[in-house]
Amino acid sequence: METLINDFSPGLFVVQTILLLGLIFLLVKFAWKPILTSLNEREEGIQGALEAADKARKEMQNLQADNDKLLKEARAEREAMLKEAREIKEKMIADSKEQAQIEGDKLLKQAQAAIESEKKAAVADIKNQVAALSVEIAEKVLKEQLSNKDKQLKLVEDMLGDVKLN
Amino acid sequence: MKEVSRSFRTFLLLFTLCFSIQGFASSDPEGEVEGAVSSKEEVDAYIQHHIKDSHDFHLFSYTNSEGERKHVGFPLPVIIWSSNGLVTFMSSEFHHDDAGHVIVEKGGAKFTKIHSKIYELEAGASEVKFDETHHATNAHKVLDFSITKSVMGILLVGLFMLWAFSSLAKQYKSKKVPTGFGRVLEPLVIYVRDEIAKPNIGEKKYRQFTGYLLTVFFFIWILNLLGLTPFGFNVTGQLAVTAALAIFTLVIYTFSGNKDYWMHMLWMPGVPVLIRPVLAIIELAGAFLIKPFSLLVRLFANISAGHIVVMSLIAIMFTLKDSLGVAGATGLSLVLSFFITLIEVLVAFLQAYIFTMLSALFIGMAVAEHDHDHEHDSLGHDVPDAEDVRENFI
Numbered sequence: 186m187e188t189l190i191n192d193f194s195p196g197l198f199v200v201q202t203i204l205l206l207g208l209i210f211l212l213v214k215f216a217w218k219p220i221l222t223s224l225n226e227r228e229e230g231i232q233g234a235l236e237a238a239d240k241a242r243k244e245m246q247n248l249q250a251d252n253d254k255l256l257k258e259a260r261a262e263r264e265a266m267l268k269e270a271r272e273i274k275e276k277m278i279a280d281s282k283e284q285a286q287i288e289g290d291k292l293l294k295q296a297q298a299a300i301e302s303e304k305k306a307a308v309a310d311i312k313n314q315v316a317a318l319s320v321e322i323a324e325k326v327l328k329e330q331l332s333n334k335d336k337q338l339k340l341v342e343d344m345l346g347d348v349k350l351n
Numbered sequence: 352m353k354e355v356s357r358s359f360r361t362f363l364l365l366f367t368l369c370f371s372i373q374g375f376a377s378s379d380p381e382g383e384v385e386g387a388v389s390s391k392e393e394v395d396a397y398i399q400h401h402i403k404d405s406h407d408f409h410l411f412s413y414t415n416s417e418g419e420r421k422h423v424g425f426p427l428p429v430i431i432w433s434s435n436g437l438v439t440f441m442s443s444e445f446h447h448d449d450a451g452h453v454i455v456e457k458g459g460a461k462f463t464k465i466h467s468k469i470y471e472l473e474a475g476a477s478e479v480k481f482d483e484t485h486h487a488t489n490a491h492k493v494l495d496f497s498i499t500k501s502v503m504g505i506l507l508v509g510l511f512m513l514w515a516f517s518s519l520a521k522q523y524k525s526k527k528v529p530t531g532f533g534r535v536l537e538p539l540v541i542y543v544r545d546e547i548a549k550p551n552i553g554e555k556k557y558r559q560f561t562g563y564l565l566t567v568f569f570f571i572w573i574l575n576l577l578g579l580t581p582f583g584f585n586v587t588g589q590l591a592v593t594a595a596l597a598i599f600t601l602v603i604y605t606f607s608g609n610k611d612y613w614m615h616m617l618w619m620p621g622v623p624v625l626i627r628p629v630l631a632i633i634e635l636a637g638a639f640l641i642k643p644f645s646l647l648v649r650l651f652a653n654i655s656a657g658h659i660v661v662m663s664l665i666a667i668m669f670t671l672k673d674s675l676g677v678a679g680a681t682g683l684s685l686v687l688s689f690f691i692t693l694i695e696v697l698v699a700f701l702q703a704y705i706f707t708m709l710s711a712l713f714i715g716m717a718v719a720e721h722d723h724d725h726e727h728d729s730l731g732h733d734v735p736d737a738e739d740v741r742e743n744f745i
Contacts, residue, residue, distance in 0.1 A: 189590060191468075192403060192589075192590060193591055193594070194404060194468070194495060194591045195494060195495075195591070196431075196432075196494050196495035196496045196497065196591075197404060197495070197499065197501060197502065197589060197591035197592065198592075198595050199494075199496065200502050200505075201501075201502075201505060201591060202595045202598075202599075204505050204506065204509060205505075205570070205595060205596070205599060208509045208512065208513070208566060208570065209562065209563055209566045209599075211513055212512060212513065212516060212517075212562065212565070212566050213562035213563075215517040215520060216512075216513070216516030216517045216519065216520045217516070217561065217562040217565050217566070218520075218562070219520035219521075219523060219524075220516065220520045220523065220537075220540055221540075221544065221558070221561060221562075223520075223523035224537075224540070224541065224544070230527075
């Protein structure tokens with residue numbers, strides 16, 4: 186202990202105190218202050234940049250999601266449109282088929298009706314002609330047969346006889 | 352142009368250095384012939400001498416062919432406050448004498464050097480008289496402000512730090528990330544800030560103390576490392592130096608202590624009134640004696656011990672020469688001192704770290720905010736937050 190106290194040099198203590206004080210002062214002024222300030226600034230800058238990058242990434246993700254949504258929607262729309270088109274096509278086909286059927290039926294009916302009426306007309310005509318012919322024939326026959334009185338009387342008698350029989 | 356002036360300056364410096372070494376070596380014809388250090392006692396004395404401060408910068412000694420002992424190194428200025436005022440001369444005037452044989456007469460007073468301390472002889476005395484315990488009876492110590500080897504080390508390290516860190520600071524003006532040597536220094540600065548200052552002082556107040564902590568950390572670390580070089584600086588192993596460092600810390604935490612700090616020291620809340628004065632005495636002793644004393648002794652003892660151990664292991668070369676042979680003793684000494692030196696490199700960092708860490712801790716205790724209206728949970732217990740945990744820890 187005594188040697189320790191003996192070794193203690195007050196002069197060195199004073200010199201060290203002054204030098205250290207100067208060193209602290211100079212270093213704080215010319216080194217530590219600018220260094221720490223720059224370090225803080227840089228760290229804040231890095232922090233800011235990281236946050237910005239994070240934000241950008243999130244935005245990107247949002248955009249991506251939006252894009253995906255849009256794409257999905259577009260796909261769904263296309264799908265729907267295709268489906269609709271198909272339906273329309275089918276409907277059109279069906280409709281036209283039906284229309285054709287109806288038209289055909291109508292035509293057929295008209296044709297049938299025309300045929301019928303033609304037939305009727307033809308039949309009526311034939312009937313008239315037949316009737317006219319028959320009347321003519323009958324006239325000729327009658328003319329022939331009733332050319333004499335006897336035959337006329339006989340006929341009346343026959344007819345009367347038929348009536349009685351009935 | 353800048354390059355030219357720089358190399359010219361370097362040349363001038365080297366020239367001056369060589370010249371002064373030469374001059375110093377040759378100016379010592381009647382120097383005390385101590386001979387080579389070989390015996391155990393001589394080794395002991397040499398180590399004791401080494402860990403003390405020295406008034407000249409001594410590199411090595413050799414004995415020339417005429418049997419003269421030559422010392423290579425250069426002298427340093429001696430600046431002392433004697434009874435006749437300030438006296439200055441070069442340390443070469445003592446001619447390497449360290450036992451009070453050479454008397455230097457300057458400024459009307461006679462001076463001599465005994466065990467690295469400069470004594471002023473009392474008026475009328477022409478040589479030093481010693482009592483049986485080898486204490487000078489007719490001389491007294493003087494206040495010695497000399498540029499000793501330690502002061503030179505401090506100056507060199509100070510200049511180095513100023514250069515290194517101000518150039519690092521300058522780099523930030525032009526770029527965000529420093530290059531070259533600054534890239535080595537920057538992580539160290541960040542380390543001290545993030546691992547020492549911030550956790551011990553707290554996020555809010557660390558900034559104003561970081562300058563001191565950084566200075567002290569690098570100062571101690573570089574000086575510790577310098578002590579491991581063959582130049583043999585032993586600055587952080589000087590009590591005066593570590594005492595000055597410890598007192599800086601003491602002054603800082605005493606003057607930055609807040610109301611709570613003094614309150615807890617002088618009139619501890621939450622304990623019976625009768626115990627409070629006793630606690631105050633203990634707290635005061637702790638703050639003003641034990642804390643700085645532990646700081647100064649820890650650093651001094653660790654570094655001195657390191658120097659003594661390394662030198663003792665090197666001395667195995669001579670002391671065990673007889674029992675192990677030259678090769679054996681040299682090999683053993685080399686291996687052991689190599690590993691101890693490696694450990695010393697670690698210790699150099701560790702002691703700088705511990706000193707700075709404890710300084711930060713003491714400052715942190717003095718500036719810690721104790722908020723007394725804590726949040727309470729349903730049972731009335733304090734809800735600890737991070738700041739409380741830190742306070743409890745320190």
